[in-house]
Amino acid sequence: MQQLVRVSERFVYLPPYQETDRPVLAAISGDKYTLIIDAGNSADHAKQWLSQLGEKNIKGDWLVLTHWHWDHVFGLSEMNMPIICFTGTLDRVKEMQLLSWEDSALDERVREGSEIPFCADAIKKEFPEQRDIMIPTPDMTFTSKMSLNLGGVTCIIEHVGGDHSPDSSIIYIPVEKILFLGDCLYANMYAKNWCYTVEKVTNMIAKLEQYDTEIAFLSHAEQPMTREEYRAYLDLLSNSAELTERFKGDTGLVAEEMSAMLQRPLNELETETIQFFINGYMQ
Numbered sequence: 001m002q003q004l005v006r007v008s009e010r011f012v013y014l015p016p017y018q019e020t021d022r023p024v025l026a027a028i029s030g031d032k033y034t035l036i037i038d039a040g041n042s043a044d045h046a047k048q049w050l051s052q053l054g055e056k057n058i059k060g061d062w063l064v065l066t067h068w069h070w071d072h073v074f075g076l077s078e079m080n081m082p083i084i085c086f087t088g089t090l091d092r093v094k095e096m097q098l099l100s101w102e103d104s105a106l107d108e109r110v111r112e113g114s115e116i117p118f119c120a121d122a123i124k125k126e127f128p129e130q131r132d133i134m135i136p137t138p139d140m141t142f143t144s145k146m147s148l149n150l151g152g153v154t155c156i157i158e159h160v161g162g163d164h165s166p167d168s169s170i171i172y173i174p175v176e177k178i179l180f181l182g183d184c185l186y187a188n189m190y191a192k193n194w195c196y197t198v199e200k201v202t203n204m205i206a207k208l209e210q211y212d213t214e215i216a217f218l219s220h221a222e223q224p225m226t227r228e229e230y231r232a233y234l235d236l237l238s239n240s241a242e243l244t245e246r247f248k249g250d251t252g253l254v255a256e257e258m259s260a261m262l263q264r265p266l267n268e269l270e271t272e273t274i275q276f277f278i279n280g281y282m283q
């Protein structure tokens with residue numbers, strides 16, 4: 001079972017669990033209020049998190065969603081607190097409320113292309129039997145950016161978009177220099193070939209660059225990124241975008257130039273990232 005990790009006096013998180021695609025959940029506490037980030041992929045996941053928070057005497061007052069994907073919202077029914085999200089996230093949650101999550105319905109959506117096998121399989125694993133999923137409607141929405149004063153700590157919540165999910169929003173805590181990214185740096189997994197697009201990544205990075213970041217959380221990464229690791233990830237994305245454009249989607253030339261820039265052979269993540277940009281360019 002995943003165990004709560006304390007990063008600072010104010011910030012704690014529950015690491016991800018890859019087997020059933022459970023994302024990182026986090027909580028930031030000010031002198032007056034606590035903000036919970038994401039609801040988890042099931043009532044079980046949410047309960048596990050709430051009970052570990054309870055042991056530390058942490059009680060959530062608000063919850064914010066990073067985006068609409070199932071693994072971030074299916075735990076909402078357990079989260080007895082007001083839910084905040086981007087307007088686009090609210091729209092998608094309302095659509096999800098109408099869906100059935102039984103095997104036959106999931107399989108049908110995979111067949112017609114509105115769901116992907118990766119998610120359908122993880123949902124079946126997370127919910128082997130009972131699948132009575134209830135997703136409450138979020139209570140408060142924002143259209144581009146908002147801030148929350150938790151008492152001595154301010155959180156900035158901003159919609160940044162990107163390829164993974166157009167509604168992706170980040171949470172930044174200035175006093176801690178912690179940036180919670182959700183899934184926003186990942187590729188679009190709903191496309192036929194997983195992809196990044198130059199324009200979406202460039203716009204997203206311009207927004208992310210505003211935030212001076214010491215620790216960055218990606219929802220499905222075992223460990224948070226240091227400043228240097230995060231910088232390297234952003235550089236990989238922006239260099240891949242720039243080279244994809246310059247070499248008009250020629251995989252060989254992009255890889256060759258990237259390898260020359262780094263003065264070493266490319267690793268798996270770099271090769272894969274370039275391929276996703278080429279996939280996006282070819283669409």
Ligand SMILES: [Zn+2]
Nearest residue numbers: 067069165183
């Ligand atoms: Zn996602």
